[in-house]
Amino acid sequence: MRMMEAARTLRDKLLLTVLYATGLRVAEVARLQWSDFDFDRQQIRVQLGKGKKDRYVMLADDLLPLMRQLWRHTKGVGYLFPSEGRRVDRHLSPRTIQRAVKQARILSGIGKAVTPHSFRHSFATHLIESGTDIRFIQKLLGHTNLETTSLYTKVARMKATAVASPLDQLRDEPGSSSESSGRQPKPRPSVGRMRLEVDPNPDSNGAYAVTLGVWKDGQLLPLPGMRATMPRQDWVSLQIPLQDSWEPTLRCLPTAQRERLESPEFFSQVQREVAKQILRIRDAEPSQAIKT
Numbered sequence: 001m002r003m004m005e006a007a008r009t010l011r012d013k014l015l016l017t018v019l020y021a022t023g024l025r026v027a028e029v030a031r032l033q034w035s036d037f038d039f040d041r042q043q044i045r046v047q048l049g050k051g052k053k054d055r056y057v058m059l060a061d062d063l064l065p066l067m068r069q070l071w072r073h074t075k076g077v078g079y080l081f082p083s084e085g086r087r088v089d090r091h092l093s094p095r096t097i098q099r100a101v102k103q104a105r106i107l108s109g110i111g112k113a114v115t116p117h118s119f120r121h122s123f124a125t126h127l128i129e130s131g132t133d134i135r136f137i138q139k140l141l142g143h144t145n146l147e148t149t150s151l152y153t154k155v156a157r158m159k160a161t162a163v164a165s166p167l168d169q170l171r172d173e174p175g176s177s178s179e180s181s182g183r184q185p186k187p188r189p190s191v192g193r194m195r196l197e198v199d200p201n202p203d204s205n206g207a208y209a210v211t212l213g214v215w216k217d218g219q220l221l222p223l224p225g226m227r228a229t230m231p232r233q234d235w236v237s238l239q240i241p242l243q244d245s246w247e248p249t250l251r252c253l254p255t256a257q258r259e260r261l262e263s264p265e266f267f268s269q270v271q272r273e274v275a276k277q278i279l280r281i282r283d284a285e286p287s288q289a290i291k292t
Contacts, residue, residue: 003101006108012100014066015081019101019116021060021167023123023141026094026116032080037067046142057140060167124149131271133238191260192253195220196270198228198277200284206230207239208281210274214249214261221249223261228274230282236275240267 004020007013018029028046036045042059074082081097083090097116105114120141127137138149193215202208210226225241250258260266 002108002110003104003114007100007104008107010066010069011081012104014063014070015097015100016104016119017063017066017167018080019097019119020123021063022057023120023127024057025120025142026097029116030081030091030094030097032091033078034074034076034080036080039064053142055139055142062167131236131275133240133267133271135240136267191266191269192216192257196273196277198274198281200281208274208278210238212270214253214257216252221252223249226270226274228278230278236271236278238267238271238274 004013004016007016015029018024018032019026022029022044024032024046031047032044036047037059038045039059042061043056044059046055046057048054070080074080078089079091081092083092084096094116101114101116101119105112124137124141127140128134134149141149143149191214195211195213195215197211199209199211207227207229210228212223212226213220214223215221223246225245227239229237229239246261250261253261
């Protein structure tokens, strides 16, 4: 937060904010174009990232005011960060982004070594601490192997909560500039009427069976196979089955509802509710847990 506030220009402030809000590699940030932003769905398309694969990351609410200011200058044409010669057909070089990060670090008075990749590390670590499933973090980061993403768990402090983007969580930090603005977070879209229950009796491995279903025309359509564990205190891990097991139910739903049920934001909401139920079960007396 100190570095983002210390950035001297609108471009540098947006650069640092995008690095943290999305977890993109520096070269991926440099190549971002206005056409990559889907403001209706609040997502960003990352074209031909490492491994020559496209992927999507979340578009944080707190990015929008900065992007509106930049829109006045670029009119939403070409690269989000054009070259310093203001040629819209050329993007900013990764080296220039590195210099912007270094300057913001110096101006903020931070003595640690900070690079653009440090923002990517922070993005992943803070999402893990907030309870986001590691497999979705893997997709957001564009990692081929889950083992690469798992490295972040070694430095993360686990908590049983979940967020869409760590940038939006900064609004709630003490002393944040938007704390007194009175602005309310944008509500998440509805996924329809759901039923979610956690079996209070874990199996021999300590895993809780999660019953999840969506109501349609008075019928509860199952979304089977979810399990939850608590590998450490106040940290709940949600195990999600392969999408094939949900396909019969998903085929019965409208496209918009299906897309919401497949989104990382939906699983964050499920994980948060599962965590609440497991914590209530854990804190209850044994006899009460069985009755529940």
